[in-house]
Amino acid sequence: MRYLVTGATGFIGRRMLRHLTDGGHDVTALVRAIPALPGVRTAYGDLATGAGLLAAVQGVDRVIHLAGVTKAPSHHLYDRVNAEGTRRLCAALAALPEPPRLVHCSSLAAAGPGRQRREEEEPAPVSAYGRSKLGGEHALREVAHRVPGVIVRPPIVYGPGDREFLPRLVTAVRTGLLPAIGRRGPRHYSLIHVDDLCQALLTAADSGAPGAIYHVSDGTEHLWADIGAAVAAVLGRRAPRVVHIPGGVAVAAARVFGRGSVLNPDKVAEALHPAWTSAPGRLPFTPEITLPEGLRAALTA
16 A cells, blocks of 8 residues: 655654554655655655645555644634645545545644543534644545545553653653642543554544544543553652642743743643543444553653
């Protein structure tokens, strides 16, 4: 099978390349520069401008769309890549005589917060990032009559190569303090290991129903305190103490530090909500990696 992967140089993208090449597939990575990506071809393309996209999508059977902006100084940049960039990619695919199947990796942020969010619920994103990812979903739906596309919404993704979620947890464990923004009380999150996510995306490419939205996770609602304790167990340390940061304080700090920082208004808007979990979805996919197993492999490699 001939695959094109966008976002191939990112955290999820590099793992996806490994899964595809291990499976014997013919793989092309869409890139804006030419990095060293062993075992795959590269094709130039820029989602932000549309340059090179039509040439890059020629002759492929499937497209795994992973490219996206997760942290930006303004909502315009989120929209430019996550929404409009997806629209440009969809337009390039729709222009082909026989468009390939497209798997769009969206985000639970597009659905919005809550416990056990279901695929058929009305989306209610609370951040610029979530709204931009929902915009990308709308772009795919606009060409559904031409492009056989499916949408996969993962929650927090972790694993080898993670430069965001796990490093922050490791820092929290080492300091003994696990910050939680907003009111006191339990906080629930869905997670998925990057390798399980790759398998879910490939399952969607094989058997997902065109036009469908799929939620995927490891099948467990994790308490924030338990996630911190699981990381501490791998590192041989005490579980960190959850420290609640009032929402007003976090919002004020985010305004000072700005959108380019870890503590930015967009992330604070999401963190104020105490639950981000999804119900088991309709995709015929079974996760294989538990949180303790995934953390152990990622943090002791």
